[in-house]
Amino acid sequence: MSDTALDLQAVNKIYNPRSRQAVHAVRDLDLKVDAGEIVALLGSSGCGKTSTLRMIAGFEAVTSGAIVLAGRPIHTLAPARRRVAMAFEGYSLYPPLTVRENIAFALKSERIDQTEATARVDEIARLLDITSILDRYPSSISGGQQQRAGLGRALIRKADLHLLDEPMGQLEPQLRAHLRGRIKHFIKERGLTAILVTHDQTEANALADRIAVMEDGELQQFDTPDVLRQRPANLFTGTFIGEPPMNVFDADAAEEDARFVFRLGDGVRLAYDPGAFRPDLRETILARGRVTLGVRPHSVRIADDGAEATVDASQWLGDQTHIAARFAGTSIVSVRHDRMRLERGDTIGVRVAPEDLHLFDTATGAAISHGGAPA
């Protein structure tokens, strides 16, 4: 059992609390981040992730609740005394200083000697591929380089917590995969605790041990990327996580001729051996009748004996093929890791294995089951 590094306890943030435009940006947020863990706060704009980050960093006061870092309550401290290092979304380098001075600036408060400081700057510069621009000024380097320098300034510090706000949004695409790997390695090797705030799930998935999915100021689910993908707690997480997004259909469940059947739109039926679903789950589903059925594009198989679908688009992206087809009165997307040559208008068979089915409550969106077992 690892120690808790950061503990958010029933944190609320309300802007303009007494006015009519009161905005409840963060609602009763409880979140525990273990020491040495990388956690991503993931959500679309306005979901409360940035408010949360700003409260942890101290740029925003908590309306109620407590923030405890390494055993110290920090939510009343000034930002400089929280022992939190932060990389900003805007590059926010000091324009009159060179990149080297910008990065070394963060070390001033640590009172370490010059040679060690230089060594540490050089190391971080190698990591972020900015060695060649260390003596340039921020105005003369590209956006991607500025963002890397900003990251360097945050990562070089020794702090109880590192906050990274959209740290890779501006990075050059061809560098991203390398930098993700190197930064993850760097953080893990030093045992740093980091919180990454992003709207980009690719980034969250790549770097984070656990992801906190937020929407409308509320925490939707907090778990590892694998669990988020395989066992989403509700329809929101299910459709939000995953690229391309999950296919969703409304379906009526029934038992016909000893088969367990989902009737989708346009007369399409998905029939399964009842044994694929646990008996108690079968009863729950039949009692509800109508459910929302989700299946990830990577799990949509194309097979001759499947339900009929008509190809709308088949797009080869080099390392994968995306196929969109008209199916059950709406459209379905299938993704495969190989190349598949299909033309628009081709008829294909679509099959979904019972273990790839996610069922949600049509009214509330809460998950009912994942792959034949209750959620």
Add this chain to the structure above:
Amino acid sequence: MEHTSALERVLRGAALSAVVLFFMFPIFWIVLMSFQTNETILRSPPSMVFEPTLSNYVALITGRLETQAGSLDIDFMRNLMNSVILSVSSVALALVLGVPAAYAFARHKFRGSEDIAFTLLSFRFAPPLLVLLPLTLYFQQIGLADTYVGLVWVYQLICLPLILWIVRGYFEDISPDVEHAYRIAGHGWGATFMKIALPLAGPGIAAAGLLAFIFAWNNFIFALVLASADKQPVTVGALAFVTASGIQYGQIAAAVVLSIAPTLALALYAQRYLVEGLSLGAVKG
């Protein structure tokens, strides 16, 4: 942060009141003066307590001014009319000339375009007297002295640069893509100017027109030199109250109140245009 203490609010209120008092006091005092006779105005120490009278306004509107030295005919209503004619026609002409020119300067960068635009603006820097003397001579020779046409022409020195520079900025703020989109849709450049550029710069044109109107209305020196009594605007007309028997402060105050009334009303009416600005929000920055 969003928490402010009671003390902060009180201090902020006091500071704001001081600023408002400082700027509004002269106007407030003028309004008070316009309801007083010369005697009450000139008593020392000045007092806020007096018996209000409408005599100043009556004198202005009827055109007869009674002083100790006798009665005097003044033509204030005519001056007011002159101000309206001069300002409205000057602004109208400046808009007709200036808006297309501003559009040209905003959209077509040609060699020297920046210099021409700056030269036009530089008319605003020169003291009016610099141009007035030669103009007076020329105008007399070609018969433009003491005509509305001549005055409106000279007033372009005030209105045109203002409209050109303000409206150019508004045109530059319109994304060229919006205009390209309209032309690519199949409309000619004339239609694009009328249907896209003009409406989108509308608030800016209104603002520039209003400012030009106020500057034209308040102009003193051009009319003083180039116009005789029957063409003079209110600014010059108010001089008539400096009489041989003394300065008629009450009437001057009333004249000032009457002459700022239209500009004030216009400014209040157009405020909404000025604030609305260009933020119509379809084009992302």
Add this chain to the structure above:
Amino acid sequence: MSGLTISNLTKRYKSDTVLDDISLEIAEGETLVLFGPSGAGKTVLLRCIAGAVDPEAGTIAIGGTDMTDVPPEGRGVGMAFQNFALFPHMTAFDNIASPLTARRFGREKIRSGVEAVAKLLKIDHVLSHAPKALSNGQKQRTALARALAAQPKMLLLDDPLRNVDAKLRFEMRLELPRLLSEQGATVIYVTQDYKEAMALADKIAVLVEGRIIQMGTPEDIYLRPADIRIAEQFGDPAINLLEVTPERDAQGNFVSLSKKRVELGPGYDSAVGRPCILGVRPEAIGFSGGAEAIEVTIEAETPFNEKTVTLATTKGGREILISRPAGTPAPASGTAGIDIDASAAVLFDQETGRRIEPGSDKTRARDAA
């Protein structure tokens, strides 16, 4: 018939050459994607075709008619802008109707035309809204509807999905091909997203610093990139680029990585002894326990879009990215062996950055003979 022919097009801003002698041809009904980094000249080229920018030299013919000196309103093209460029003071309906009013259609014809295209793009319920009352996705669809409304023969789309969120972008990417082929128009589509380019293009033209450095099918561009800059841009995670010097022995041409042979196959004779860069896609590298495997240290595993990307370093300190479908067994952390599928590798000349085509030296020899 040719949908669009551009010959020797050049555009300069002051001393800056933005388009440098561009020539290209597209068949009618084809979709050409202009791909390149920002500042490469894509948007300027598009504007030249639309008539919004005048080129210094060169000609543009649309559907066989020379349009070089025709003003934008006479070219009969439809265009969608990256920033949407909707008319803010008009409703969505009037925006979409603008190409129809320009053609002086009757009121009834305009109404039915707008409604048809709005329905196609699923915005028929917001036609009375002003642009500022539309969501980003609706703005983007309105802009697209306006471009399509007059059913132009030539459609110019300037990165139309840039300003919408990832989910919408994905949805539109799958929806667009059907929409475009139903229109039957010749399409030029500008993008910086290689996936959009691969997905939508019949042909891709890669523009760098005002020049087309390769034009070909998505397959050509992805599998046989003419230049190292193209290889870098196509693929996510990006292609591995390893500095090598090809060698030759009795068994053939090869490069050595961490003292292990990677066979190049025949046809690379001209590359032997020259400093080169070997490009290997992350998905063409697999983990292996064989004796010929290259030993690497695993630095980090980063899950990526139903794949797992591993960053590893060789003994010589080279970084290598390896990609495999998610859920396939992982090597234990620490060290592992990897295998490079040399048939999928490409070789670039280090000095020029151009790809060395296998067998090209032989062909040349034959031509000489």
